[in-house]
Amino acid sequence: MKNKKLLFVTQFEELWFDALQSLMDLRKAGFNHAVFLHVIQRDKVAMHRGKGYLKDEEIKLREIANVRFIDWAESLFEQGMEVGAYIVVGNPLPKIISTASEEDVDLIVTGSHKQGKFEELYGGSDTLDVLQRTSKPVLIYKYVLPSGAVNERPFERPLLAVDWSNASERAADHLLEYKNILKSVVVIHVASEKEFKGTSAMDVQSIRKENKMKMEKICESFERQGIQAESHLYIGDTGEQIEKAAREREATMIVAGTTGVSSLKERLLGGVATRLVKYTALPILLVPAGTVK
Amino acid sequence: MAKKVLTVDDDPDISAFVKTVLEENGYNAVIAKNGETGLSMARKEKPELVILDVLMPKQSGIKMYRELKSDVALKNIPVIILSGIAKRTFLRSQEALTEFGDLPVPEPELYIEKPVEPDELAEAVKSLIGG
Numbered sequence: 001m002k003n004k005k006l007l008f009v010t011q012f013e014e015l016w017f018d019a020l021q022s023l024m025d026l027r028k029a030g031f032n033h034a035v036f037l038h039v040i041q042r043d044k045v046a047m048h049r050g051k052g053y054l055k056d057e058e059i060k061l062r063e064i065a066n067v068r069f070i071d072w073a074e075s076l077f078e079q080g081m082e083v084g085a086y087i088v089v090g091n092p093l094p095k096i097i098s099t100a101s102e103e104d105v106d107l108i109v110t111g112s113h114k115q116g117k118f119e120e121l122y123g124g125s126d127t128l129d130v131l132q133r134t135s136k137p138v139l140i141y142k143y144v145l146p147s148g149a150v151n152e153r154p155f156e157r158p159l160l161a162v163d164w165s166n167a168s169e170r171a172a173d174h175l176l177e178y179k180n181i182l183k184s185v186v187v188i189h190v191a192s193e194k195e196f197k198g199t200s201a202m203d204v205q206s207i208r209k210e211n212k213m214k215m216e217k218i219c220e221s222f223e224r225q226g227i228q229a230e231s232h233l234y235i236g237d238t239g240e241q242i243e244k245a246a247r248e249r250e251a252t253m254i255v256a257g258t259t260g261v262s263s264l265k266e267r268l269l270g271g272v273a274t275r276l277v278k279y280t281a282l283p284i285l286l287v288p289a290g291t292v293k
Numbered sequence: 294m295a296k297k298v299l300t301v302d303d304d305p306d307i308s309a310f311v312k313t314v315l316e317e318n319g320y321n322a323v324i325a326k327n328g329e330t331g332l333s334m335a336r337k338e339k340p341e342l343v344i345l346d347v348l349m350p351k352q353s354g355i356k357m358y359r360e361l362k363s364d365v366a367l368k369n370i371p372v373i374i375l376s377g378i379a380k381r382t383f384l385r386s387q388e389a390l391t392e393f394g395d396l397p398v399p400e401p402e403l404y405i406e407k408p409v410e411p412d413e414l415a416e417a418v419k420s421l422i423g424g
Binding site for chain 2: 035066069070073074077078079080082083084085086102103
């Protein structure tokens with residue numbers, strides 16, 4: 001099995017060591033190398049009127065991050081993992097992209113990084129910007145369940161949302177790479193109500209049958225690997241129905257492909273990814289268009 | 294001719310510190326910033342001693358040490374581990390890798406937890422490769 005690398009991005013706000021530890025199941029899927037990244041945001045140390053560049057503040061922040069990373073690394077090293085760390089000053093987005101590329105990681109793990117009030121107006125999250133600029137799959141890791149407990153087996157029962165695009169086909173292929181840690185998979189397709197407008201009962205059943213058949217084909221690809229799979233057709237608003245299905249089917253994670261739609265458009269239109277990142281309590285694995293297998 | 298010492302550390306301040314200590318004590322210092330380049334420099338430069346950090350990008354000191362000690366041409370080069378990572382962790386990680394099927398490797402010649410004083414470092418180097 002190929003040794004895989006994950007990039008664990010933490011601002012020490014959302015993702016802590018217990019989040020990392022809860023992902024250790026990924027070792028069974030070949031992830032034996034964790035790279036930590038902490039970005040000290042430039043405005044925390046940048047030039048301030050009358051003070052200049054806050055070098056002492058940068059050193060302090062670097063050392064705090066270093067102490068945390070050493071502690072985390074010790075735990076992973078002792079489990080036989082390979083570990084690397086970056087503590088850098090700059091803007092998070094380009095640093096995430098450049099580190100992911102430099103280390104040639106197979107998965108980026110990040111928090112949902114909610115921003116300030118202005119960005120909230122646009123339903124924003126810079127996590128979505130990462131997706132626009134990388135071909136790597138991104139796991140937006142929400143690891144604390146609404147009950148307060150840690151989601152210890154996020155890959156146990158993922159919900160795969162498909163829309164018959166190339167991106168969702170890639171998402172299905174990508175999910176199969178985790179076959180050693182998947183127990184069951186819920187495949188859903190959300191049809192729009194518009195699709196059923198003005199059609200006869202026969203037409204409606206035909207649409208249902210066609211979608212079910214396509215979903216069953218995906219299910220078969222998982223079942224061939226010994227993973228239980230089930231398919232469900234939902235009707236309505238995509239984001240709302242994905243959330244609903246995840247809840248009803250007791251999914252541990254949501255997986256979807258993402259197309260290259262611009263971040264601004266996605267935000268202004270309140271797209272599916274935005275909605276999921278913002279509202280669902282589950283981890284979300286987004287597989288961008290162009291992801292290299 | 295001055296004896297050559299390879300220092301592998303991603304922190305430029307530490308590398309500069311070690312280089313200064315080595316040069317002030319008559320050694321020839323060469324620098325690498327991670328395990329990957331460290332290993333290729335060890336092959337190319339054939340140093341008499343390696344001073345190795347553990348937590349680094351690209352390839353950790355744990356992996357580089359293992360590769361160094363598994364390479365017939367390099368395994369006799371003494372190694373000082375100079376790291377913030379505890380010695381116990383280093384040894385346990387090597388044990389864990391052995392349990393996963395890699396060949397066992399010997400303990401490093403010396404292990405110094407950061408920070409290190411210049412005199413302590415100079416003495417450590419001298420004890421392994423002489424003045």
